[in-house]
Amino acid sequence: MGKAIFRFYEELNDFLPEQRRKKDFTVEFGEEKSVMDMIESLGVPCTKVDLVLANGEPVGFDYILREGDRFSVYPVFESLNIQHIARLRDMPLRKTRFIADPSLGDIVNILRLLGFDVYTGTSLSEREMMDISNRENRIILTKDDRLLTWKDVTHAITVGPGTAEEQVRGILDRLDIPFPDLSSSCGR
Secondary structure: EEEEEEEEHHHHHHHOOOHHHOOOOOEEEOOOEHOOOOHHHHOHHHHHHHEEEOOEEEEEOOEEEEOOEEEEOOOOOOOOOOOHHHOOOOOOOOOOOOEEOOOOOHHHHOOOOOOEEEOOOOOOOHHHHHHHHHHHEEEEEEHHHHHOOOOOOOOEEEEEOHHHHHHHHHHHHHOOOOOOOOOOOOOO
């Protein structure tokens, strides 16, 4: 029998029993077992996993567990580009989508011109924004820092000062998404 230590991060903890959430725990394994088999046997669907580190190094799902291994298992990263670290799949798990507070009309227009899916409405309450964000995996865009203190807010960006283009650059920088040349798309 071998033993390995696992730790799951962020929303992957929703698939684990309470006593294993947000902390290291030891698992035993007998025969040769891949990290994918072990993750799924723990109740976490591999379709939700975007990065696995074994002893601090990125590994694929086919990595075979060894005695004393320590695994860190991560979901989709919203504000960190991991594409050059390890590729578990050809396409990212999640498309970047936003929900914007109604006062961000110019930012919404630019993001839509850039091809992003942005949900907005003229009379969205904070509660409605949080519910839509959580239900549809959308990043909240707001100028209201207060909204970020709510416990139900899991993905949000506070939009800083500046022109709409500067604000969009700031948003995309936070998410490590390259900002395209707007001179041809904005009629300049």
